[in-house]
Structures are given as C-alpha cells and as structure tokens.
Amino acid sequence: DAKTTQPNSMESNEEEPVHLPCNHSTISGTDYIHWYRQLPSQGPEYVIHGLTSNVNNRMASLAIAEDRKSSTLILHRATLRDAAVYYCILRDHRDDKIIFGKGTRLHILP
C-alpha cells in the first residue's frame, strides 16, 4: 500500500489559516488523496479529496503538487472546533478500504 508522511503535531492560532502538509512520494496514478479528521471522542469524518487538481469545499481546500508527491490541506480560518487529528490517506479508486496512518494532531491556540 502507498504510504503518507505527516508531522506528528502542529499548532496554530485561532482565526488564522492552517496548512497541514502531507508527503506521498510513492503515489500511483490511480490513487486519490483523501483527508479525514477525528475530533476528540468521535469517529473520523471525511474532509476532502482530490486526484490532480486543487479542490475546495465548505470545510477546507486541498492543494496538490504538480507531481502529486505532496499535498496540503488548508483550513482558511481555524477555530477551536478544528482541533483534531488530521489523516492524509491515499486511496486507490479500485480499493474500498481506507489505510490510516498516525495523522497530524492539530492544536488550536485561543
């Protein structure tokens, strides 16, 4: 399975943008880049996904490098409720399972 590398933890101030990096140098052509997050005492929740082009939704933006070997999840204006573990995941469109790593624990400072 292709793997991702993320920092163990990050801090950001409330109401500022947050850029969460992810490296996936062994990505294959059929892998989509997915982001999930897990708030304390909850199951993971889907955030965003993309293949090649940058993506935006109501929760976040996903910036994908041209060579697809890295990506960045962007929270435009962090709130205290965004404190969570963020997982960057490669998911083959033919494969149904999700392979989670350890993710990045994001701390938001008031």
Next chain:
Amino acid sequence: ETGVTQSPTHLIKTRGQQVTLRCSSQSGHNTVSWYQQALGQGPQFIFQYYREEENGRGNFPPRFSGLQFPNYSSELNVNALELDDSALYLCASSLEDNEQFFGPGTRLTVL
C-alpha cells in the same frame, strides 16, 4: 437522514470471552467497513461487507468475524478475546465505494 450508529458505547469483557458489536448504517448505504483503533493510533481496517458478503479483509485473525443483514446493518464478532483486543471499534458505512461515514465507535476493554 440518520447517521451511523453503534452499540453499545462501552463494553468490558474478560479474556477468553466473546463479544458482538452492532452497527446501523446511514440510510441508503449498502457497504459497511469495520476498523479497530488502539489508543494513540490511527484506525486499522478489519473487513468490509457489501450486500451481505465479505468484500475485503485486513490483517486480522479468523476469530474476528462479521455479518451484514438485509437492511445493511452489521455485526462484528470477536471470539476468544485477548488483552490486546482492547480498543475503539469503528463502523463506517458508504454507498458502493464512495466516501465512508463513521459512527462514534464502541470502546471495548478486555480485562
């Protein structure tokens, strides 16, 4: 639209016992996946059911088994419990291979 629900929320068992965990899928979803999450780790894929058939399995021994019912709800059964089975068990439902929606999990403690 009802989200994914799991029962019970917490459970304590002793080593060697058997346990059944339950999951109700989100309305309209026909696929259920089960994950085990140890403390401080990301979730690990156990198996997936699609239309009542097992559709993929992770690296878990046969004492982890499952069922999916005609209404697409699901059970995870674990026999001969071991101390290392203590974890948060997560169920996720989806429509085909679209995005998975997770339940809140069942916290299992094995003593």
